[in-house]
Amino acid sequence: MRIGCPKEIKTREYRVGLTPQAAREAVARGHAVMVEAGAGAGAGFPDDAYQAAGCEIADGPERVFAEAELIVKVKEPQAEERKRLSAGQVLFTYLHLAPDPAQTRDLLESGVTAIAYETVTDDAGRLPLLAPMSEVAGRLAPQMGAWALQKANGGRGVLMGGVPGVGPAEVVVLGGGVVGTNAARVAAGMGAEVTVLDLSIDRLRYLDDVYRDLFRTRYASQTASAELIRRADMIVGAVLIPGAAAPRLISRADLAELRPGAVLVDVAIDQGGCFETSRPTTHDDPVYEVDGIVHYCVANMPGAVPRTSTIALGNATLRHVLAIADKGWAEACRDDPNLLAGLNTHAGKLTNYAVGRALGIDV
Numbered sequence: 001m002r003i004g005c006p007k008e009i010k011t012r013e014y015r016v017g018l019t020p021q022a023a024r025e026a027v028a029r030g031h032a033v034m035v036e037a038g039a040g041a042g043a044g045f046p047d048d049a050y051q052a053a054g055c056e057i058a059d060g061p062e063r064v065f066a067e068a069e070l071i072v073k074v075k076e077p078q079a080e081e082r083k084r085l086s087a088g089q090v091l092f093t094y095l096h097l098a099p100d101p102a103q104t105r106d107l108l109e110s111g112v113t114a115i116a117y118e119t120v121t122d123d124a125g126r127l128p129l130l131a132p133m134s135e136v137a138g139r140l141a142p143q144m145g146a147w148a149l150q151k152a153n154g155g156r157g158v159l160m161g162g163v164p165g166v167g168p169a170e171v172v173v174l175g176g177g178v179v180g181t182n183a184a185r186v187a188a189g190m191g192a193e194v195t196v197l198d199l200s201i202d203r204l205r206y207l208d209d210v211y212r213d214l215f216r217t218r219y220a221s222q223t224a225s226a227e228l229i230r231r232a233d234m235i236v237g238a239v240l241i242p243g244a245a246a247p248r249l250i251s252r253a254d255l256a257e258l259r260p261g262a263v264l265v266d267v268a269i270d271q272g273g274c275f276e277t278s279r280p281t282t283h284d285d286p287v288y289e290v291d292g293i294v295h296y297c298v299a300n301m302p303g304a305v306p307r308t309s310t311i312a313l314g315n316a317t318l319r320h321v322l323a324i325a326d327k328g329w330a331e332a333c334r335d336d337p338n339l340l341a342g343l344n345t346h347a348g349k350l351t352n353y354a355v356g357r358a359l360g361i362d363v
């Protein structure tokens, strides 16, 4: 199959759909891979690494979109990319169609077969192509929070690990899922005293079994949350209610109860944020202050580390890329219901119930 990998054009997107290593595996199986010049540069993969892997380098996006039977990307296609898509082509990327009627309309009009990373499942019903980005965001959260805790960046001037004779920072993680667990592990690794709160007893049980030497767990009752956040130096918001906006766990009035200069890292900002005073920020200007409390609310945290993020995403997508290329999308989806769950559009029809419900379109 002819596989195409264009350069991402969304503002400040430095990740790339295929690493040279992934491309090499596809080439070894007899597929032709065309990569747009400069596509991997932002993630530290130069064109000659793709050439060495057996790829053809195309000067611009035109040939990649015109000739590829399978297009592998990272972000949802932008308006000018959507004009280049056609029926019979397979697009494999993050789409997030539910809040995006314009993109959905264009994909349906193009007739493209679009398989969305974010709705591909695994046998346990989890979302394995979202998990790597949650892992990245989770591990980055204490790193960014520690930076924000420095006085010059607006914070309390507290060192995560303390020093002999001076206690460490107190970190509270709200939500002990993929983001929360990774955040807690890294914060504990930096020497902070960490408590994870969750509403799921099963999840707390698992965290306690595996990580009790690293951090504590508490049930996320209002009383426990209120007591812990009052003495926290850093609070990481990592809750998710699937398919819903993030619950508001700290109100503006609550800020007066926090330690002055405490840092709120709202990883759940991409679902609206779990603090009332959160608003999305960018890597260029990541923090702001409300009532003496520092807020870090970057909506695409993995974009800060595009190399790690690209490799992590590529590890998760590769087997599906190879299955689609080897068998064609229809047989690959017939053989693997988890990949079928990723199918969002085909030949002008919407094929995902949740997206259809959100957009009021019959599926």
Ligand code: NAD
Pocket: 131, 133, 134, 135, 137, 174, 175, 176, 177, 178, 179, 180, 197, 198, 199, 200, 203, 220, 238, 239, 240, 241, 246, 247, 249, 266, 267, 268, 269, 270, 271, 298, 299, 300, 301, 302
């Ligand atoms: P997850 O489903 O693995 O974990 C969410 C956890 O929150 C679950 O364990 C759930 O029981 C718990 N929870 C739900 N409501 C709660 C409450 N009121 N109090 C305490 N715990 C509660 O989800 P995840 O993959 O860890 O993602 C967490 C959030 O991070 C999501 O909103 C996701 O979209 C976001 N995210 C953001 C970025 C970014 O760049 N900002 C990157 C990746 C993920």
